[in-house]
Amino acid sequence: MKTKTTPRPRGARPPAVVKAFAPGSVANLGVGFDALGAAIDGPGDTVTARLARHEGVRILSIEGDAGRLPLDPERNTAAVAAREVLAEARRKGHPARGLDLVIEKGLPLASGLGSSAASAVAAAWASALLLGIRDKKALLRPVLVAENAADGAWHGDNAFASLLGGIVLVPSSDPRAALRPVSLPVPSGLRFVLVHPELELPTAEARSVLPRAVPLGEQVRQGAAFAALVAALHAADLKTFGQWVSSDRIVEPARAPLVPGYAAVMRAMRRAGAYGVSLAGAGPTLLAVSEEGARPAAIARAAVAAWKAEGIRADARVHRIDVAGARQVA
Structure with a gap:
């Protein structure tokens, strides 16, 4: 999948910081185990991403988790997602070396409301916008990898819904295959x-x-x-x-x-x-x-x-x- 970037007007300075929000989500909806997710209005997670001079991704702080989530970037879904986005941008020639993240949790942990997915998605989108990436579908693999870091399984139901919005059918969450989620109709009532x-x-x-x-x-x-x-x-x-x-x-x-x-x-x-x-x-x-x-x-x-x-x-x-x-x- 090619990563789309948005060219900056000549002379425009790139943003040094971007803040993004990702909604909560519900997965499965009964019979759709690991293959169906829906983004829901209301609370979600917010991540602020800043360009940094150091290599890699660092988490500066996490709010709203009562100190329970890891600051270790290898064990936190937000940092894993940001790392994957940064790596992709650098492969495409972006000069960025590192990112700093501030995470604000708005969703309860271990609740079934897509808490880990929302952190991953907010971090991925903030990092992407910071690095000039505007195509959400380019972030499917980064958020999938981040969710795998949370529970060891490959499932994009929560993360893809939180990223894209709406009700999403996930034909495959195989990171080695094409990721092609399908947006389903949302009845107005x-x-x-x-x-x-x-x-x-x-x-x-x-x-x-x-x-x-x-x-x-x-x-x-x-x-x-x-x-x-x-x-x-x-x-x-x-x-x-x-x-x-x-x-x-x-x-x-x-x-x-x-x-x-x-x-x-x-x-x-x-x-x-x-x-x-x-x-x-x-x-x-x-x-x-x-x-x-x-x-x-x-x-x-x-x-x-x-x-x-x-x-x-x-x-x-x-x-x-x-x-x-x-x-x-x-």
């Missing part, structure tokens, strides 16, 4: 209700319980359900879309026991009128499909009350799809 309990579930732990083999019949059914979900989006049929979101019989049943109160909260959201419910990514956040109007707020209240009955505090928010993805901010 679609709303996600995301309910985040005061629990954490690291992605690596959630991946560790997944089945290593799947019966052929189950895989056939899963593939058909995934196709039906995509067709429902194209038809703007939110009720049918929600039904297929709820239809996973491979991944979600394996992960559900890791989330205390899962069954009770799911039942409460369905009774409140959710069209479909599932884990948001690896969890523990739960997702309900709804549409604009009063119903999403009712679903949110029901979910918070159900978790409270289980002795767990939770917050709920109603989200639109963020169609812009990563962007520069002042």
Whole structure:
């Protein structure tokens, strides 16, 4: 993939610092394990990138993580993404030697809301703009490599959605192959209700319980359900879309026991009128499909009350799809 750069007007000085925001995201949407992601409006991560004289990437500070994230650039997704972007720019002849990053976390850790992906994407986009790269698709591999540094797996669902915005189908996350995510239609009335309990579930732990083999019949059914979900989006049929979101019989049943109160909260959201419910990514956040109007707020209240009955505090928010993805901010 060729990297597009934007030529500067003659005499114009390149920016010395760029700040970028990347939205949170939810992955899988039930049957789309590792192959479907959606960017959501609201909180996200912000990264400021500055040109530096030293070699490589350095993290100057991280805010909003209570000191839990590593400053080591080899172990932080933001720094890994920036490193990959810098390396690509230098291969194309850019004279930059190094980058300094300041990371502002707006998303909770280990929540299923694409926290590590948002940091990677914000850093990649800030670094790219700083180095004259304007093509977001040139950043697919850098953010994929960064996500791999977080949990050891290759999956671009969260990162590609956060980068590009909207709902994104990911046919392949193989770093050796062409990366060609497909943007899917976003029905105008679609709303996600995301309910985040005061629990954490690291992605690596959630991946560790997944089945290593799947019966052929189950895989056939899963593939058909995934196709039906995509067709429902194209038809703007939110009720049918929600039904297929709820239809996973491979991944979600394996992960559900890791989330205390899962069954009770799911039942409460369905009774409140959710069209479909599932884990948001690896969890523990739960997702309900709804549409604009009063119903999403009712679903949110029901979910918070159900978790409270289980002795767990939770917050709920109603989200639109963020169609812009990563962007520069002042």
